[in-house]
Amino acid sequence: MNAPESLPGQFFSNEVIENLDNFWMPFTANRQYKAKPKVLVSAEGMYYQSDDGRKILDGTAGLWCCNAGHSRCEITAAVTQQIAQLDYAPTFQLGHPLAFQLAERLSSLAPADLNKVFFTNSGSEAVDTALKIALAYHQANGDHNRTRLIGREKGYHGVGFGGISVGGISNNRKAFIPQLPGVDHLRHTLDLERNAFSRGLTQYGVEFADDLERLCQLHDPSTIAAVIVEPIAGSVGVIIPPQGYLKRLREICDRHGILLIFDEVITGYGRVGKAFASQRYDVIPDIMATAKGITNGAIPMGATFAKDFIYNTFMQGPEHTIEFFHGFTFSGHPVAAAAALATMDVYDKENLFEKAIELESYWEDAAHSLKGVGNVIDIRNYGLIAGIELSSRKGEPGTRAYDVFNQCFFEEDLLIRTTGDIIALSPPLIIQKNQIDRIFDILTRVIKTIN
Ligand code: PXG
Numbered sequence: 001m002n003a004p005e006s007l008p009g010q011f012f013s014n015e016v017i018e019n020l021d022n023f024w025m026p027f028t029a030n031r032q033y034k035a036k037p038k039v040l041v042s043a044e045g046m047y048y049q050s051d052d053g054r055k056i057l058d059g060t061a062g063l064w065c066c067n068a069g070h071s072r073c074e075i076t077a078a079v080t081q082q083i084a085q086l087d088y089a090p091t092f093q094l095g096h097p098l099a100f101q102l103a104e105r106l107s108s109l110a111p112a113d114l115n116k117v118f119f120t121n122s123g124s125e126a127v128d129t130a131l132k133i134a135l136a137y138h139q140a141n142g143d144h145n146r147t148r149l150i151g152r153e154k155g156y157h158g159v160g161f162g163g164i165s166v167g168g169i170s171n172n173r174k175a176f177i178p179q180l181p182g183v184d185h186l187r188h189t190l191d192l193e194r195n196a197f198s199r200g201l202t203q204y205g206v207e208f209a210d211d212l213e214r215l216c217q218l219h220d221p222s223t224i225a226a227v228i229v230e231p232i233a234g235s236v237g238v239i240i241p242p243q244g245y246l247k248r249l250r251e252i253c254d255r256h257g258i259l260l261i262f263d264e265v266i267t268g269y270g271r272v273g274k275a276f277a278s279q280r281y282d283v284i285p286d287i288m289a290t291a292k293g294i295t296n297g298a299i300p301m302g303a304t305f306a307k308d309f310i311y312n313t314f315m316q317g318p319e320h321t322i323e324f325f326h327g328f329t330f331s332g333h334p335v336a337a338a339a340a341l342a343t344m345d346v347y348d349k350e351n352l353f354e355k356a357i358e359l360e361s362y363w364e365d366a367a368h369s370l371k372g373v374g375n376v377i378d379i380r381n382y383g384l385i386a387g388i389e390l391s392s393r394k395g396e397p398g399t400r401a402y403d404v405f406n407q408c409f410f411e412e413d414l415l416i417r418t419t420g421d422i423i424a425l426s427p428p429l430i431i432q433k434n435q436i437d438r439i440f441d442i443l444t445r446v447i448k449t450i451n
Helices: 030-035 073-085 097-109 123-140 161-166 206-219 245-256 277-281 308-314 334-349 352-368 399-412 433-449
Strands: 040-044 047-050 055-058 116-120 148-152 183-186 224-229 259-263 287-290 302-306 376-382 385-390 417-419 422-425
Touching: 055 433, 073 334, 097 116, 097 302, 097 334, 116 123, 116 308, 123 148, 123 161, 123 224, 123 259, 123 287, 123 302, 123 308, 148 161, 148 206, 161 183, 183 206, 206 224, 206 245, 224 245, 245 259, 302 308, 334 352, 352 376, 352 385, 352 433, 385 399, 385 433, 399 417, 399 422, 399 433
Parallel strands: 148 183, 148 224, 224 259, 259 287
Antiparallel strands: 040 047, 047 055, 116 302, 287 302, 376 385, 385 422, 417 422
């Protein structure tokens, strides 16, 4: 393996945190964190800098969002200029140029006729927007019985009530009752017995898609409005679809008049070697939720795409009536739109959407070099994503991977992400081969030492 390359020089100075008490941290064990905080103070390219001055290699693109690497000056410049020119403008019954320009730019990236773009501020809002578009579409179409939503076990669709209802992660659901009625879930597709250590798409499991037929029979397909899935499940610990699975879901939806929604919040904007995973898989949804990489993580934003026929169905009735009673104060925020347009320029100029395919086999070989190490029970990969599953300690699920995370952060200057006992990796798309080597070199060493 290569030695760590020289690290970038100029970072900004940091501020000391004097009081940790008042920030109620999201998806964090607050007391554990506050006893030994990990603090990031600046970032550039492939690296964060911690408050104790260490340069930390980013194996996760922040949280799957900084696809072009950190603190890109083109994005900073666009944001700075925009905030000085037009800090905020409503998009309810008003408009500003950048929101329209961005919608046009995004629709040209999206497959088929996913041409209509509804702006949100997060992935959760993009998902709830997608669900609402699906429900309202059927109502506008006079199909008043189509009110059911189908998600999938282990699915993550953000934290809104719509998203957790169709989501399938028990911890994200169980304290928040009631949720949306009329929701059911497909079986998940993780199958270690048949598919452990698969490279790329898994070989077995296309028949998991037939579970949708089971739900159609159970509920009557004419009551089902939409099915929502992540093309690749990220948050739950990287679940790669079986070959042919998404295509079969599409066929079953078509057979029964059900809308198919892809949640591309992590797979969108180049993570798997095309702008969107639907293009890599050649399976086109009717509605698509995106966020994260849309602004390279620099400014919060999400975007939900709908096919023309859906939008057109709403555009009936008197022209002075609002067609879709939905929207956010910050839908299409000018500063976020400026960030997104600059981000698309960077992706374009550097051909970043192709990078994940270029690097895929190198990344795959490096990830699978961990086979046989310590407690590794599965390795999964696709595009620039990898999931490394460790066996759990008896009665203490999640602690082994958490120890790996801590050791990587504090002793090896590497940022990884863990969920349960699964390590999820999703580096910025600008990663170099020697940095890939370094990630898996460190992980091999650390996993070997953690019992
Ligand atoms: N859908 C998917 C598929 C996601 O991965 C969301 C929706 C929600 O997006 P917002 O912007 O509302 O957070 C996500 C978010 C992780 C991790 O560790 C993943 C997410 C968020 C936080 C952590 O994998 N994904």
